[in-house]
Amino acid sequence: MVEDFETRLARWQHHLRTAETFTSSSARGIHHAAFICSDVDATIAFYQDLLGFPVVEIFENRDYVGSAHIFFDIGNGNLLAFFDFPGYEHPEF
Numbered sequence: 001m002v003e004d005f006e007t008r009l010a011r012w013q014h015h016l017r018t019a020e021t022f023t024s025s026s027a028r029g030i031h032h033a034a035f036i037c038s039d040v041d042a043t044i045a046f047y048q049d050l051l052g053f054p055v056v057e058i059f060e061n062r063d064y065v066g067s068a069h070i071f072f073d074i075g076n077g078n079l080l081a082f083f084d085f086p087g088y089e090h091p092e093f
Helices: 005-015 040-050
Strands: 032-036 055-060 068-075 078-083
Touching (some): 040 055
Antiparallel strands (some): 068 078
């Protein structure tokens, strides 16, 4: 049986921090965060053409033959990356 949200939340709440209980991060950003996309053309149309984040690199995913790994520059040295997985049936939500 799957635990309800309130039960899981109670288990995690001790991780929450407030401004009084943590120090500032020394991080200046991330290299990239990677996500899965089901349609490369639609992903490029949204992130580059609509939001203005330029595609700066595309190469084949070394772990899944035929899969693209696409990088968008979102500024300040940070990137968003997307993989497509041709032939993989993405679940419907």
